[in-house]
Amino acid sequence: KGQEKWPRGDEKVWKDGLRGVDKDVPEITKSVVHHVQTSLARQAYNLDEAGAYQATALSVRDNLLPTKRAYYLSLEFLMGRTLDNALLNLGLKNKYSDGTTKLGFNLEDLLEQERDAALGNGGLGRLAACYLDSSASQELPVWGYGLRYQYGIFQQLIGPDGSQLEAPDPWLQHDNPWELPRADVTYDVRFYGHSERIDGMKAVWSGGQEVLAMAYDVMIPGYATKNTNNLRLWESKPKRGFDLNSFNAGDYERAVESSNSAAAITSVLYPNDHTTFGKELRLKQQYFWTAASLNDILRRFKNLDKPISEFPEYVSIQLNDTHPTLAIPELMRILVDEEDVKWDAAWDIITRTFFFTNHTVLPEALEKWPVPLMQHLMREHSDFKSMHAGNLTAFDVVSIFLQAVEKKFPGDRERLARMSLIEEGFPQNVRMANLACIGSRKVNGVAELHSELLKATIMKDFVEFFGISKFFNVTNGITPRRWLDQCNPRLSQLISETLQLPKATFLKELSLLEGLLKHVDEPALIKKWAAVKQSNKERLAHYVETTMGHKINTQAMFDVQIKRLHEYKRQTLNIMGVIHRYLAIKAMTAEERKKVNPKVVFFAGKAAPGYYIAKLTIRLIVNVARIINEDPETKDLLSMFFLPDYSVSLAEILIPASDISQHISTAGTEASGTSNMKFCLNGGLLLGTVDGANIEIAEEVGEQNVFFFGHLTPAVEDLRYQHMYHPVPIEQKCPGLAKVINEVASGRFGDGGVYEPLLNTIRQNDYYLLTEDFDSYIQALELVDKAYQDRTGWIKKSIRTTAKMGKFSSDRAIQDYAQECWNIESNKLP
Ligand code: Z15
Numbered sequence: 001k002g003q004e005k006w007p008r009g010d011e012k013v014w015k016d017g018l019r020g021v022d023k024d025v026p027e028i029t030k031s032v033v034h035h036v037q038t039s040l041a042r043q044a045y046n047l048d049e050a051g052a053y054q055a056t057a058l059s060v061r062d063n064l065l066p067t068k069r070a071y072y073l074s075l076e077f078l079m080g081r082t083l084d085n086a087l088l089n090l091g092l093k094n095k096y097s098d099g100t101t102k103l104g105f106n107l108e109d110l111l112e113q114e115r116d117a118a119l120g121n122g123g124l125g126r127l128a129a130c131y132l133d134s135s136a137s138q139e140l141p142v143w144g145y146g147l148r149y150q151y152g153i154f155q156q157l158i159g160p161d162g163s164q165l166e167a168p169d170p171w172l173q174h175d176n177p178w179e180l181p182r183a184d185v186t187y188d189v190r191f192y193g194h195s196e197r198i199d200g201m202k203a204v205w206s207g208g209q210e211v212l213a214m215a216y217d218v219m220i221p222g223y224a225t226k227n228t229n230n231l232r233l234w235e236s237k238p239k240r241g242f243d244l245n246s247f248n249a250g251d252y253e254r255a256v257e258s259s260n261s262a263a264a265i266t267s268v269l270y271p272n273d274h275t276t277f278g279k280e281l282r283l284k285q286q287y288f289w290t291a292a293s294l295n296d297i298l299r300r301f302k303n304l305d306k307p308i309s310e311f312p313e314y315v316s317i318q319l320n321d322t323h324p325t326l327a328i329p330e331l332m333r334i335l336v337d338e339e340d341v342k343w344d345a346a347w348d349i350i351t352r353t354f355f356f357t358n359h360t361v362l363p364e365a366l367e368k369w370p371v372p373l374m375q376h377l378m379r380e381h382s383d384f385k386s387m388h389a390g391n392l393t394a395f396d397v398v399s400i401f402l403q404a405v406e407k408k409f410p411g412d413r414e415r416l417a418r419m420s421l422i423e424e425g426f427p428q429n430v431r432m433a434n435l436a437c438i439g440s441r442k443v444n445g446v447a448e449l450h451s452e453l454l455k456a457t458i459m460k461d462f463v464e465f466f467g468i469s470k471f472f473n474v475t476n477g478i479t480p481r482r483w484l485d486q487c488n489p490r491l492s493q494l495i496s497e498t499l500q501l502p503k504a505t506f507l508k509e510l511s512l513l514e515g516l517l518k519h520v521d522e523p524a525l526i527k528k529w530a531a532v533k534q535s536n537k538e539r540l541a542h543y544v545e546t547t548m549g550h551k552i553n554t555q556a557m558f559d560v561q562i563k564r565l566h567e568y569k570r571q572t573l574n575i576m577g578v579i580h581r582y583l584a585i586k587a588m589t590a591e592e593r594k595k596v597n598p599k600v601v602f603f604a605g606k607a608a609p610g611y612y613i614a615k616l617t618i619r620l621i622v623n624v625a626r627i628i629n630e631d632p633e634t635k636d637l638l639s640m641f642f643l644p645d646y647s648v649s650l651a652e653i654l655i656p657a658s659d660i661s662q663h664i665s666t667a668g669t670e671a672s673g674t675s676n677m678k679f680c681l682n683g684g685l686l687l688g689t690v691d692g693a694n695i696e697i698a699e700e701v702g703e704q705n706v707f708f709f710g711h712l713t714p715a716v717e718d719l720r721y722q723h724m725y726h727p728v729p730i731e732q733k734c735p736g737l738a739k740v741i742n743e744v745a746s747g748r749f750g751d752g753g754v755y756e757p758l759l760n761t762i763r764q765n766d767y768y769l770l771t772e773d774f775d776s777y778i779q780a781l782e783l784v785d786k787a788y789q790d791r792t793g794w795i796k797k798s799i800r801t802t803a804k805m806g807k808f809s810s811d812r813a814i815q816d817y818a819q820e821c822w823n824i825e826s827n828k829l830p
Contacts, residue, residue, distance in 0.1 A: 076125030080648030511806030
């Protein structure tokens with residue numbers, strides 16, 4: 001239009017926009033310049049309005065393009081309470097506090113009314129919850145899929161003899177304001193029945209039981225953003241309540257039964273952690289959930305109107321452990337039988353869509369399902385009869401994969417047997433980890449050591465077959481919103497004042513905590529830091545007093561071990577250590593007792609209802625506590641509590657109150673641990689073995705600020721071999737521990753005979769190596785006592801520990817997944 005000046009506008013903006021150097025050039029300007037240069041291949045010097053229109057339109061269109069989404073499939077989401085978290089994320093806590101006060105209600109009391117959503121067992125389920133928080137907070141399009149159990153993890157009661165009792169957790173008895181029932185989102189899921197092939201190609205699956213999956217949506221608010229993500233939980237329902245055409249009594253009964261069994265699928269969370277039971281209902285849960293989720297994902301993809309070959313460009317699916325592995329053969333079935341995709345092309349889609357996270361190397365936790373059970377339940381997937389090309393079924397993955405292995409390693413029959421998806425035996429079993437591995441683009445462990453062990457043990461053959469680049473590590477993380485700001489508001493406030501930063505700044509960029517190091521020697525900070533810890537200890541003491549009726553000395557050191565009861569986590573080592581200390585104090589003179597560092601030991605955790613040894617450990621802890629808490633000679637110096645019914649909400653009280661916490665698994669057994677991170681973030685010091693994420697925590701905070709003991713991972717195998725083939729009596733191997741065991745057996749803490757099976761696990765083959773680590777454990781406890789005597793030194797360690805926890809934010813972990821696996825970007829609007 002006769003403009004003289006080229007380029008139009010500000011020349012510097014054009015130039016800097018092009019090179020992308022000037023931070024002051026707004027995103028939108030950069031995006032338009034980008035399209036001028038790349039999409040139009042034109043120059044600022046000859047750009048007319050028609051060209052500028054094109055570039056502007058392309059830039060706007062970028063905002064409309066469908067973004068890729070990642071789906072987190074987890075059988076467990078251990079969410080805890082929502083109200084406080086939602087208020088903090090929205091920045092509305094103060095306003096609501098004022099609002100309810102005016103109405104005569106104290107907000108803190110109202111928060112206590114909420115029941116935990118406890119749809120998980122422990123670490124794996126809580127990790128999923130932290131990951132949803134971090135995804136929403138970083139505006140990443142990650143949606144969760146799980147099951148809406150009627151009953152969450154059981155409620156734990158302690159019986160008169162000290163044993164664990166289980167009661168149901170009917171968490172949905174009152175209305176749940178955090179979920180939205182979606183009667184409009186339902187899918188049919190088929191079980192049993194038979195499949196027929198048409199033209200020897202496509203299979204049609206019919207008959208059997210059809211169940212309805214109905215969606216419930218749980219909103220996941222992000223922190224300091226309007227963005228919310230979604231957690232979709234499926235409920236099972238009978239497809240037709242009753243078949244109205246059935247008039248005779250037999251049919252009526254069958255209709256009632258089938259409606260019962262449909263509703264049963266999502267009725268209860270399996271309370272076993274780290275063990276597989278091979279129960280048919282559990283397999284039904286897994287298939288029901290993966291089939292409904294995949295249908296939903298596929299329907300959403302189809303709305304985009306893209307060719308099915310582009311599925312992996314829009315969808316990534318993270319498998320949280322092997323529980324959702326049936327999604328692999330199910331997607332294969334859908335692609336081949338329903339979408340007419342050729343076998344090889346379908347497998348290519350599969351292996352670009354799925355990603356697999358392994359959470360343990362313990363053999364008893366590796367899922368295996370009997371082939372006959374699978375064949376019965378999922379006719380279509382497991383029809384092993386048809387093997388010729390063009391007539392393949394979803395589980396023919398087995399033979400095709402083995403052919404490829406055979407080609408790469410000719411004649412290596414043992415390798416073939418190890419890598420097969422089928423473990424030979426009566427019956428044969430499907431090895432889910434093998435299936436998850438070959439069907440995924442990448443496989444990761446959850447801490448550096450664990451990922452290394454994975455590659456060296458259960459995935460060794462697969463590393464040799466696929467190459468090392470398929471395997472990687474994402475160290476777990478925790479959300480600092482719940483595990484600092486929400487559970488420890490006073491510490492969060494103190495950090496904010498010290499760093500002179502708004503809370504929102506370091507809660508979103510946790511590495512900023514390092515700024516505390518500059519202040520670590522300031523007496524004012526040390527004093528305030530100690531005061532915060534003290535008030536958290538008083539809050540815990542108040543909880544124990546009101547729920548259990550015990551008064552606690554809050555001047556004593558608080559020593560905490562809270563986690564699922566399991567032999568590998570070695571709560572037994574802790575209780576033996578407590579008894580050892582008790583006996584030592586008993587043997588002291590009054591003068592010597594004055595030098596003892598007073599201590600209160602807290603335990604909490606659930607045992608799987610069928611895990612006999614774990615339950616016996618609880619019984620021992622409770623009964624030892626009953627004796628020592630009543631002993632007038634020692635009770636001011638040592639007391640011990642087993643807090644019943646451990647939960648997310650109880651963790652929120654315990655963690656900020658701890659001076660020291662214990663993470664003492666046999667080296668090489670705890671994949672990562674995540675409560676270790678929570679304690680350290682709250683300024684509690686760590687007493688632990690060289691295992692899981694403990695190692696990376698020590699790397700960050702410095703070895704002088706943690707208390708390590710025990711044998712290292714490479715020694716474990718050898719020690720176990722020695723125990724097996726060259727057993728040494730416990731009196732010789734570890735006299736200190738033998739003495740403690742004898743006291744228990746003699747009945748000092750109630751009927752000793754009861755504990756024989758537990759004591760025998762140590763006396764006999766001592767698989768978890770208590771006799772090997774006991775002496776160094778006791779030494780480490782002495783070092784802890786010594787360090788605690790220097791209170792100022794201790795507080796400095798505490799501040800340094802908190803300061804170095806940036807790495808363990810789940811924001812970082814989610815970034816790792818987003819980049820390494822999902823290839824997704826933030827949804828942030830310009
Ligand atoms: C579970 O909570 C974990 C692993 C499992 O295999 C099962 Cl079945 C449940 C835990 C690990 O024991 C723990 O070390 C890890 O921090 C957590 O998963 C999250 O990765």
